[in-house]
Amino acid sequence: MGFSTDNLKGFLLALLSSGFIGASFIIKKKGLRRAAAASGVRAGVGGYSYLLEPLWWVGMITMIVGEVANFVAYAFAPAVLVTPLGALSIIVSAVLAHFILNxxxxxxxxxxxxxxxxxxxVIVIHAPQERPITSVQEIWSLATQPAFLLYVASVIVLVFVLxxxxxxxxxxxxxxxxxxxCSLMGSLSVMSVKALGTSLKxxxxxxxxxxxxxxxFFMLVVLTCVITQMNYLNKALDTFNTAIVxxxxxVMFTTLTIVASVIMFKDWDGQGAGSIISEICGFIVVLSGTILLHVTKDSDRNLSRSMYAPLSPTLTTRLANENGELLKHVEDDMASSEETGGLRRHELY
Amino acid sequence: MGFSTDNLKGFLLALLSSGFIGASFIIKKKGLRRAAAASGVRAGVGGYSYLLEPLWWVGMITMIVGEVANFVAYAFAPAVLVTPLGALSIIVSAVLAHFILNxxxxxxxxxxxxxxxxxxxVIVIHAPQERPITSVQEIWSLATQPAFLLYVASVIVLVFVLxxxxxxxxxxxxxxxxxxxCSLMGSLSVMSVKALGTSLKxxxxxxxxxxxxxxxFFMLVVLTCVITQMNYLNKALDTFNTAIVxxxxxVMFTTLTIVASVIMFKDWDGQGAGSIISEICGFIVVLSGTILLHVTKDSDRNLSRSMYAPLSPTLTTRLANENGELLKHVEDDMASSEETGGLRRHELY
Incomplete structure (x- = not known):
C-alpha cells in the first residue's frame, strides 16, 4: 500500500467522479420520464420539453461535477489508477437503477x-505513486522523450489510415x-488532460x-484530441448499437490510455514484477466485469449509455446525442409500460 | 513475489493436479462414448462395458495421478494457495472439451x-510463505491451539445439527x-491431509x-473426515442437479478451507494488509469466474462434474456415482446426435 496523499486525493476524486457520473444518468432519465409524462403526449424525437424539467438540469449538473472531478483526479494520481476506476460509474448506475428506476x-x-x-x-492496492512534478517543462520533457514521441506518431499515423x-x-x-x-485519440486526450491538469494544479x-x-500548447492539444474523439464517438454511436460500441x-480506450501513461509517465518504473502483474490482472478483471454487465443487460437500454461518459475528460460535447438516446429509452419504457403502452403501441404500428 | 522453493513446488504440483484432473474427465468421457458406440446398443444404466475400454482406464489413472499431486501439493504450500487453484481444472476441462469433444x-x-x-x-503472487515445519508435534501444537480447537468444535456442532x-x-x-x-467436513479434511502430508514428507x-x-491420529482424522464428506457429497449429488451443487x-468448501488454514497455520501472520486484501479479491474473482462458467453451461452437462474432483483430497470414493453421471451424459449426447438420435428419441418417448 503506502498511498501518498496525492494518490489518495486522486483516488477519492476518481471515486467521487464515478459516483456523480453514475448518478447523473439515473437523475436525467427520471427527469426525461417526468417531462414525457407531464407533456401528456409522446415526447417527439425533436421535442425539448425536458429542458423545462428541473430534474434533468440536476442530472446535467451532476454529470458536469463528475467530469470536473475526473479531470482533477488526473492531476493528482497516475492514469493507470484513475482510468480503470471509471468502470465504477456503471456499478453506481446499475445499483441506482435497481432501486430507483426498478x-x-x-x-x-x-x-x-x-x-x-x-x-x-487490486488496481488501487498496486497503483504506482504519482511522481512529483514541479513545472510544465518537466512534463514537456516527458512528452518529448523518444519513446512517447514514437507512440504519438504511431497513433497519428493509425488514426489517419483509419x-x-x-x-x-x-x-x-x-x-x-x-x-x-476515438480510443487512439482518447489516449492522447487523457495524456494532454493530465499535462494541463498538472499545470493548472x-x-x-x-x-x-x-x-x-x-x-x-497542451491546452490546444486537449481541444484537438477531445473534439476529434467526440466526433468519431458520435459517428460510432450513430452507426452501431450502444451495447456493442x-x-x-x-476496453480499447482504457488499454491504450494505460499504455500511453506507462510510456510517458513511466508509471511502472521502480514497481516490482508482482505489482505490475497484479495491476494487469486487476485491469483484466474490471474489463471482464464490464463486459459481463453489458452482455447481461437486455439490448442497449439504460446503462450502456453511462459507459462512455466517465472515460473521456470532457464536459460538454455529445450531449445532444446522449439526450436523444436517453429519450428513446424513456419512450420505449413508456410504450411498454402496462397502463399506457399497449394503446400507444397499437396507435403507432 | 519472493517465492520459496517449497511454495514453488506446491504451486507446480497444484497446476499439474488441475491439468490431470481436468484432462481425466475428457478422457473418461471419450472412453465412455467409445464403449457405448462399440457395444452397439444403448449402454444401459447398469452396464459395465466401459470397463473393457482402455481409454476409460487411462482417464481413471489420470485422475488418480491428479489427486495424488493435489495431496502432495498440500504438503509443500499453504492451503490458501493450493485450494483455489483447483478451479483451474475446470478451465482445462472446458478448453479440452472445446477442442476434443467439440x-x-x-x-x-x-x-x-x-x-x-x-x-x-493474483492469489499466487500474494500467497504467503509456507512456514517450515520440522516435526509432527509442531503440527499437533498448531492443531491444538485454542482458536483452532474452537473452529473444530464449531464445525462438529454445526455438522451434527445439520x-x-x-x-x-x-x-x-x-x-x-x-x-x-460436506463443505464443513471438507475444511477439516484438507487440514488433516495437510498434517498427514507434511508428516509423510x-x-x-x-x-x-x-x-x-x-x-x-491424523491418518484416522483424514479417513473419518473424507468418508463423511464423500457420503454427504454423494447424497447432495443424488438429490440435486450437479449444476446447482x-x-x-x-464456494463454501474453498472459503471454509481458507478460514481453517488461516486459523490453524496462521497463513496471514506477517503479511501486509495489501497482500491479504489482494488475495481475498483474487479469491472472489476465481469464485465469480467459476460461477460464470457454470451458469453459462447449458444445463448440467459435461463440465459441471469436473468441479468437485479437485477439491477433495481423496482418491477413490464417489467413482460409482461419477461414472453413472458421465454415462448419462454420453447417452444424452448419442441420443441427441443427428445421425441416430432422432430415431431413438422417438422410439423412447
Missing part, C-alpha cells in the same frame, strides 16, 4: 459488479474503425505555469 | 476462464444442508514421523 439487476449483473469492485481494489482509408470503405460495417479512432499552488508556452470502446 | 465454449464461458486465470495469478436436525426434515428440499455438511526426508502417535460446494 430496473432489476440480474444474477450475472451482480457478478459483474462484484468483479468490477474486486478488480478495482479515418481516410478504412472509414469511408468499412466504417459503417466494421465497429472497430470508428471506435478505434501547480498554478493554483502559486507556481504560475501560464507564462510558459507549453501550457498553452460501449464495451469495445471501454 | 463442445463449444460460449463467449461468457471464455470470460469465466479468463477470470479464473486472472484471479489465480445432519441430525435439518437433514431429515429439509435435506431433500434445501441444497445448502448436504453441501454445507518429513518421513521421506529421513525424519521418521511414523513413530509418533500424532501421525496415526457444484458451484455452491466449491
Amino acid at each position: 430496473e432489476r439487476l440480474q444474477g450475472l449483473g451482480v457478478l459483474g459488479c462484484v468483479m468490477c469492485i474486486a478488480g478495482s481494489v 479515418a481516410f482509408h478504412f472509414a469511408p470503405r468499412r466504417g459503417h460495417s466494421n465497429v472497430l474503425i470508428f471506435t478505434g479512432i 501547480l498554478t493554483f499552488e502559486g507556481m504560475n505555469q501560464l507564462i510558459y508556452p507549453q501550457t498553452w 460501449s464495451p469495445i470502446y471501454y | 463442445e463449444r465454449l460460449q463467449g461468457l464461458g471464455v470470460l469465466g476462464c479468463v477470470m479464473c486465470i486472472a484471479g489465480s495469478v 445432519a441430525f436436525h435439518f437433514a431429515p426434515r429439509r435435506g431433500h428440499s434445501n441444497v445448502l444442508i448436504f453441501t454445507g455438511i 518429513l518421513t521421506f526426508e529421513g525424519m521418521n514421523q511414523l513413530i509418533y502417535p500424532q501421525t496415526w 457444484s458451484p455452491i460446494y466449491y
Whole structure:
C-alpha cells in the first residue's frame, strides 16, 4: 500500500467522479420520464420539453461535477489508477437503477459488479505513486522523450489510415474503425488532460505555469484530441448499437490510455514484477466485469449509455446525442409500460 | 513475489493436479462414448462395458495421478494457495472439451476462464510463505491451539445439527444442508491431509514421523473426515442437479478451507494488509469466474462434474456415482446426435 496523499486525493476524486457520473444518468432519465409524462403526449424525437424539467438540469449538473472531478483526479494520481476506476460509474448506475428506476439487476449483473469492485481494489492496492512534478517543462520533457514521441506518431499515423482509408470503405460495417479512432485519440486526450491538469494544479499552488508556452500548447492539444474523439464517438454511436460500441470502446480506450501513461509517465518504473502483474490482472478483471454487465443487460437500454461518459475528460460535447438516446429509452419504457403502452403501441404500428 | 522453493513446488504440483484432473474427465468421457458406440446398443444404466475400454482406464489413472499431486501439493504450500487453484481444472476441462469433444465454449464461458486465470495469478503472487515445519508435534501444537480447537468444535456442532436436525426434515428440499455438511467436513479434511502430508514428507526426508502417535491420529482424522464428506457429497449429488451443487460446494468448501488454514497455520501472520486484501479479491474473482462458467453451461452437462474432483483430497470414493453421471451424459449426447438420435428419441418417448 503506502498511498501518498496525492494518490489518495486522486483516488477519492476518481471515486467521487464515478459516483456523480453514475448518478447523473439515473437523475436525467427520471427527469426525461417526468417531462414525457407531464407533456401528456409522446415526447417527439425533436421535442425539448425536458429542458423545462428541473430534474434533468440536476442530472446535467451532476454529470458536469463528475467530469470536473475526473479531470482533477488526473492531476493528482497516475492514469493507470484513475482510468480503470471509471468502470465504477456503471456499478453506481446499475445499483441506482435497481432501486430507483426498478430496473432489476440480474444474477450475472451482480457478478459483474462484484468483479468490477474486486478488480478495482487490486488496481488501487498496486497503483504506482504519482511522481512529483514541479513545472510544465518537466512534463514537456516527458512528452518529448523518444519513446512517447514514437507512440504519438504511431497513433497519428493509425488514426489517419483509419479515418481516410478504412472509414469511408468499412466504417459503417466494421465497429472497430470508428471506435478505434476515438480510443487512439482518447489516449492522447487523457495524456494532454493530465499535462494541463498538472499545470493548472501547480498554478493554483502559486507556481504560475501560464507564462510558459507549453501550457498553452497542451491546452490546444486537449481541444484537438477531445473534439476529434467526440466526433468519431458520435459517428460510432450513430452507426452501431450502444451495447456493442460501449464495451469495445471501454476496453480499447482504457488499454491504450494505460499504455500511453506507462510510456510517458513511466508509471511502472521502480514497481516490482508482482505489482505490475497484479495491476494487469486487476485491469483484466474490471474489463471482464464490464463486459459481463453489458452482455447481461437486455439490448442497449439504460446503462450502456453511462459507459462512455466517465472515460473521456470532457464536459460538454455529445450531449445532444446522449439526450436523444436517453429519450428513446424513456419512450420505449413508456410504450411498454402496462397502463399506457399497449394503446400507444397499437396507435403507432 | 519472493517465492520459496517449497511454495514453488506446491504451486507446480497444484497446476499439474488441475491439468490431470481436468484432462481425466475428457478422457473418461471419450472412453465412455467409445464403449457405448462399440457395444452397439444403448449402454444401459447398469452396464459395465466401459470397463473393457482402455481409454476409460487411462482417464481413471489420470485422475488418480491428479489427486495424488493435489495431496502432495498440500504438503509443500499453504492451503490458501493450493485450494483455489483447483478451479483451474475446470478451465482445462472446458478448453479440452472445446477442442476434443467439440463442445463449444460460449463467449461468457471464455470470460469465466479468463477470470479464473486472472484471479489465480493474483492469489499466487500474494500467497504467503509456507512456514517450515520440522516435526509432527509442531503440527499437533498448531492443531491444538485454542482458536483452532474452537473452529473444530464449531464445525462438529454445526455438522451434527445439520445432519441430525435439518437433514431429515429439509435435506431433500434445501441444497445448502448436504453441501454445507460436506463443505464443513471438507475444511477439516484438507487440514488433516495437510498434517498427514507434511508428516509423510518429513518421513521421506529421513525424519521418521511414523513413530509418533500424532501421525496415526491424523491418518484416522483424514479417513473419518473424507468418508463423511464423500457420503454427504454423494447424497447432495443424488438429490440435486450437479449444476446447482457444484458451484455452491466449491464456494463454501474453498472459503471454509481458507478460514481453517488461516486459523490453524496462521497463513496471514506477517503479511501486509495489501497482500491479504489482494488475495481475498483474487479469491472472489476465481469464485465469480467459476460461477460464470457454470451458469453459462447449458444445463448440467459435461463440465459441471469436473468441479468437485479437485477439491477433495481423496482418491477413490464417489467413482460409482461419477461414472453413472458421465454415462448419462454420453447417452444424452448419442441420443441427441443427428445421425441416430432422432430415431431413438422417438422410439423412447
